Amino acid sequence: MALPTIDIKTLYTYLEEIKDPEVPVLSIIDLGIVRDIQLQDDELQVTITSTYTGCPAMDMIATAIRVELTNLGFKKIKILRSISPAWTTEWMSEEGKRKLKAYGIAAPDKRFTIPADGVECPLCNSTNTRLVSEFGSTACKALYQCNDCKEPFDYFKCH
Amino acid sequence: MNNLIDYTLHLADNALILGQRNAEWCGHGPILEQDIAITNISLDLIGQARSFYQYAATLKADGSTEDSLAYLRTEREYKNCLLAEQPNGDWAQTILRQFFISNYQHLLYQHLLDNSDKTIAAIAEKSLKEVSYHLRWSSEWVIRLGDGTEESHSRMLTAIEELWRYTGELFEPALYEKESGADVSSLKHSWMEKTKTVFEEATLPIPEQVFMQTGGKTGTHTEHLGYILTELQYLQRAYPGAEW
Numbered sequence: 516m517a518l519p520t521i522d523i524k525t526l527y528t529y530l531e532e533i534k535d536p537e538v539p540v541l542s543i544i545d546l547g548i549v550r551d552i553q554l555q556d557d558e559l560q561v562t563i564t565s566t567y568t569g570c571p572a573m574d575m576i577a578t579a580i581r582v583e584l585t586n587l588g589f590k591k592i593k594i595l596r597s598i599s600p601a602w603t604t605e606w607m608s609e610e611g612k613r614k615l616k617a618y619g620i621a622a623p624d625k626r627f628t629i630p631a632d633g634v635e636c637p638l639c640n641s642t643n644t645r646l647v648s649e650f651g652s653t654a655c656k657a658l659y660q661c662n663d664c665k666e667p668f669d670y671f672k673c674h
Numbered sequence: 675m676n677n678l679i680d681y682t683l684h685l686a687d688n689a690l691i692l693g694q695r696n697a698e699w700c701g702h703g704p705i706l707e708q709d710i711a712i713t714n715i716s717l718d719l720i721g722q723a724r725s726f727y728q729y730a731a732t733l734k735a736d737g738s739t740e741d742s743l744a745y746l747r748t749e750r751e752y753k754n755c756l757l758a759e760q761p762n763g764d765w766a767q768t769i770l771r772q773f774f775i776s777n778y779q780h781l782l783y784q785h786l787l788d789n790s791d792k793t794i795a796a797i798a799e800k801s802l803k804e805v806s807y808h809l810r811w812s813s814e815w816v817i818r819l820g821d822g823t824e825e826s827h828s829r830m831l832t833a834i835e836e837l838w839r840y841t842g843e844l845f846e847p848a849l850y851e852k853e854s855g856a857d858v859s860s861l862k863h864s865w866m867e868k869t870k871t872v873f874e875e876a877t878l879p880i881p882e883q884v885f886m887q888t889g890g891k892t893g894t895h896t897e898h899l900g901y902i903l904t905e906l907q908y909l910q911r912a913y914p915g916a917e918w
Contacts, residue, residue: 568800569721598725599796601803629807648707649811650714654804658707674803 519588523552529587530561533579536572537653540618543576547606550597558591559584564602566674567654604674621659621670629657634670636661677853678791679733680753683743684850684891685794686726687754690744691899692775693719694906695762704765711811715772718804725797745910749899753848756890757840759898766819766829770837773812777868778844779805781861789855813872820876830878842886851891 521529530549531542543549543563551562561580565573577594584592604623612622616637624634631646641663649672651658656669696716703709727740757775762768783805786798819826845862866880873880889895909916 565721567718567721567804568725568797569717569719571717598800599792601796601800648711649807650707650711652710654714654717672807 518554518557521587523554526552526559526584526587529583530580533576533583536575538615538618538620540614541611543580545608545611545614547602547608548576549580558593559589560593560595562595562597564597566602568598569654602674604671607671615671619668620656621668623671623673625673629670629672634659636664636666637668638666639664675733677850679730680848680850681854681856682726682730682733682794684753684848685797686723686730686743687752688758688775688779689719689726690723690906691752691754691902692758692771693717693723694902695758695760696768696772698762699768708765712768715808715811718801718808722797722801722804725800729793729797741910745907749895749903750893752895752899752903753891753893754895754899755840755843756887756896757837757843759890759896759902760837760840761898763833763836764829765815766826767833767836769812769815769819770830770833772808773816773872774837774841774844774869776805776808776812777865778861780809781864782856782858785858785861786856791854794854816872816878817876820873820878827877830876834878834881838881839884839887842884843888843890846886846888846891848891 527544527549531544533543535541535543535546546566548563548566549561550564551560553560553562561584563573563577563580573596580594581592607623615622619637621634621637624630629646629649632644633642634644634646635642636644636659639661641661643662644659645662647658647660647667649657651669655672655674657672658667659670660667693716696712696719699709699712700716701709703712723744724740727743730743731738731740755775757771760767760771762771780802783798783802787795787802789795789798816830820830821827844865845859847856847858851858870880887896
């Protein structure tokens with residue numbers, strides 16, 4: 516059975532089709548979840564890492580990768596999980612941060628502790644905002660509110 | 675090898691049992707944002723438990739899986755600290771329990787970064803980031819309730835009286851801890867310093883000398899664990915092999 520003639524670089528492009536289930540504008544490539552793709556003999560090995568240890572989306576993402584690669588014609592696929600080095604928001608692409616803001620989520624701020632205020636509102640760009648809760652709709656997000664436009668918004672926490 | 679397996683299970687059990695306790699708040703939190711906070715913390719802990727159980731299963735190499743270890747062991751096989759299995763009580767007791775354990779995990783995981791076992795060190799590194807949030811969140815709640823109203827202060831005093839006796843066990847190493855390079859007694863001083871700092875700002879007293887309860891690390895638990903495992907394990911035991 517002949518392997519599909521797709522090079523590794525193009526495979527990354529295909530995997531951009533797979534989005535984070537909770538933040539569907541971000542692909543697993545934008546998030547830096549896919550760490551490596553290797554072809555060992557005729558087996559395709561994809562190494563992924565979880566953002567938070569308890570992230571419930573990881574099983575879905577692993578399945579989605581498997582489905583995508585199967586559709587491309589690969590028969591032997593192995594999904595490997597790595598935990599070291601630990602995932603960090605530093606691995607999020609700049610493109611990913613832009614997409615987050617367009618979607619209404621504030622991108623991770625270089626200040627690594629969760630700021631009590633000053634996070635830029637993704638809707639009206641004001642920095643007159645306040646922290647409502649360090650824990651938001653998912654493990655990776657915190658909840659803020661803008662004092663100017665009054666809208667609440669999620670902030671992707673630095674990790 | 676057995677010591678490493680036991681140590682990994684101890685770390686996993688601590689995370690799972692505390693995660694399970696926190697999850698009991700789901701839908702019952704005092705306000706929405708805190709319901710979300712405590713369940714987020716629970717999810718982080720369960721994630722850590724999964725990492726440790728998966729590693730323990732690999733080490734045992736006897737067909738064990740993360741699921742069989744979590745769902746099919748009995749009370750005396752569980753190695754979590756007694757503190758993790760204590761009841762949620764009111765919000766004061768829950769956040770105080772979290773503060774005591776997060777303070778401990780924060781120091782422990784830093785200590786484990788240099789552990790000779792690379793997987794334990796890697797899991798510790800990843801978990802440390804999450805535990806930093808848990809520690810800050812719970813410290814702020816101890817201060818908020820301690821230095822709050824007369825009622826919140828009094829509830830914190832009751833919580834301290836309930837839980838303090840279980841904090842000693844954290845620093846009494848079991849054999850498997852010593853053999854795995856986890857010098858937990860060395861963490862006690864820093865843990866006390868942090869606790870003193872937070873308690874002072876919260877206008878709460880550090881208790882006088884109290885007899886410390888131990889036994890959890892070697893499988894001798896309070897009655898509570900039986901009830902916790904009954905809920906946790908019921909479905910898997912009633913319908914073996916069931917999956918979502």
